[in-house]
Amino acid sequence: MKRNSRLSLALHTLSHMAGEPDxxxxxxxxxxxxxxxxxxxxxxLGRLREAGLLTSEKGHAGGWRLARKPQEISLADVYLALDERLVASDEISEAPACSVEHALQKRVSGVLEEIEQSLVQKLSETSISEVRDA
Amino acid sequence: MKRNSRLSLALHTLSHMAGEPDxxxxxxxxxxxxxxxxxxxxxxLGRLREAGLLTSEKGHAGGWRLARKPQEISLADVYLALDERLVASDEISEAPACSVEHALQKRVSGVLEEIEQSLVQKLSETSISEVRDA
DNA sequence: ATACATGTAACTTTTGTAGTTGCATTGGTC
DNA sequence: GACCAATGCAACTACAAAAGTTACATGTAT
Structure with missing residues (x-):
């Protein structure tokens, strides 16, 4: 498919559902x-359900529905529901021998973590209904 | 290794070099x-050289050096040099049959592109020397 | 009962990238 | 000139994350 497909698929689906929420x-x-x-x-969508953004029903006439009003679902909700961490690097297993190196690695990680947070902040400023009406 | 290793490696290296630029x-x-x-x-580092952030020299006593003052190398410079596009999704090959779908995909892509730009903006506010001194 | 939906496990395929090896090229040093 | 130590680069392997696929159990309207 493509990169970022989960986020892309989730946003696409939710934006689509925002058109006819019921x-x-x-x-x-x-x-x-x-x-x-x-x-x-x-x-x-299972991830989104776990995060309380969607509900699903089994059986005949089952399927997926928005759990909240589309105006109340932000892109950050989606991003976090998917456990995406696009910017921040995972923690490093192997501790470097040199403690100076270790300190530097922590600083790099810290900076990336800050950037990650600002990304989430930015995402929280847009709702899926705004995507739909863009 | 880990996710985001290129960006992480690049930042680590440049921040380290910022300590003794010569x-x-x-x-x-x-x-x-x-x-x-x-x-x-x-x-x-070859990518960073192509982007003008580093120079390299072959032969005996060769190696890598910063091409600019560390204060003048931003995280955005590094990010862009590596061609990272963490947020924006790649373009979709298969055009959907339905034109409404197509329009929605463009809107999702557009929103992600905006978020990508704001990420670059955020990255441009920090230099590698600030990482070092964090 | 039946039909149709989700839930989920197991597997295959694809893809991106790190890691590795080998070698050509370049440029100091003896 | 011989030699050594560095980058540049191509080709390959190894590995992991994710998509795609198949199969089946479970649940629920009609």
Whole structure:
């Protein structure tokens, strides 16, 4: 597919749902629209459900629905629900021998963490309904 | 290694060099400090050289040196030199059948592109010497 | 009962990238 | 000139993350 596909798929789907918030949609419908696979959709939307952004119902006439008003779902909610950490680097396992090196690594990590936070802040300023009406 | 290793390696190395800007360092020295491999170092630093952030010299007593004063190298310079596009999604090859879908995809891409730009803006506010002294 | 939906596990395929090896090229030093 | 130590680069392997796929259990309207 492409890079950032989870975030992209999630935003696409939610923005789409923001148009008709009460309509129930199946994974298959969503997958068709997004050009992907129902299982992939369920995997991604499952994360959003865990974060309280969506609800799902099994069985006949089941499917997915927004758990909140679209105006109350921000891009940061989505980003965090997916556990994305695009900027911050993962913690380093191997501690460097030199303590000066170690201190420098911590500083780099700290700076990247700050940038990550500012990214989340920026994302929190836009809702999925704003994406739809962009 | 870890996620974001190129950016992390680049920032680590440049911040380190910012301490003694005139000292020449070899790929091997840098690799030892960063816990990686000289070839990997040359690959990453090569990008920074193309972007005018570093110079390299072959032969005996060769190695790497900052091309500018550390105060004049921002994190955005590094990010852009590495061609990182952490937020923005790549363009989608397959055009969706439905034009409404297509329009929505463009809007999602557009929003992500805006976020990407604000990330670069944020990165431009910090120099590698500030990382060092953090 | 049946049909249709999610939930999930297991597996394959793809892709990006680190790591590695080998060698050509360059430029000091003896 | 011989030699050594550095970058530059190509080709390859190893590995991990994620998408895609298949299969099936579970739940729920009709």
């Amino acid at each position: 309509r129930v949609r199946t994974s298959s419908d969503i997958a068709d629209h997004a050009g992907t696979n129902p299982v992939v959709v369920r995997r991604v | 000292r020449v360092r070899t790929s091997s020295d840098i690799a030892d400090h960063a816990g990686t491999n000289p070839v990997v170092v040359r690959r990453v």
